[in-house]
Amino acid sequence: MANIVQFENVGLRYGTGTETLSDVSFTLKSGSFYFLTGPSGAGKTSLLKLLYLAQRPSRGVIRLFGEDAGALPRQRLPGFRRRIGVVFQDFRLVPHLSAYDNIALPLRVAGVQESDIEAPVREMLAWVGLTERGRARPPTLSGGEQQRIAIARAVIARPELLVADEPTGNVDPEMAERLLYLFESLNRLGTTVVVATHDFHLLHRIPNAQMMRIEHGKLSDPTGVLRNPPGQS
């Protein structure tokens, strides 16, 4: 399997403080499923931000889709970002657009014809159990509903890499399982998935998932060797 992501001795420092991430080295294989765990404040969101190119590292090299992300010309960044689906911890839905239009956004940005948009958006609404809420605007939806719309938006364009930050934090256990199943289905179609979660229950739900654990800004295994979650062979 090809490497889709490679971190080499990556460090991240916000401002002039101490490093939030230090000496982070690992490789993610294309088509695999990864969980990122670790205590609150360990640096999970920061690591994901580096992955989806919202943040540049202070040192080290990040290779994405086989290219040095730090050497990418600015004009190639939007095209690169379109290959990555992101579920943000705070959803980041567009408040004045309906749930339907939020989900349709990545297809419209990619230039998909309007006639080819309705069916996949309806399918995604059904997947996340919100068929009846397509016309609602985000501020009128519950936190869990907004999270499900955010997930539908992140996966609708079948990204090569899906990055999700605590994607089940606001939903009940039954919906968490359903959303995880959605990620798993996408992974079976070839998308590489990285899910940051505190929910140890979820770690056992994906056969062959691998786990990265981060503590105090460093990977627990600094060699970058990733392991299956406890309980999996």
Ligand SMILES: Nc1ncnc2c1ncn2[C@@H]1O[C@H](COP(=O)(O)OP(=O)(O)OP(=O)(O)O)[C@@H](O)[C@H]1O
């Ligand atoms: N933009 C920023 N500027 C300065 N410090 C930051 C910034 N973002 C995060 N930090 C700090 O970096 C550290 C790691 O934060 P991060 O959000 O990556 O942790 P996390 O593991 O995702 O935590 P949680 O599980 O609570 O979301 C924290 O000490 C945080 O205060």
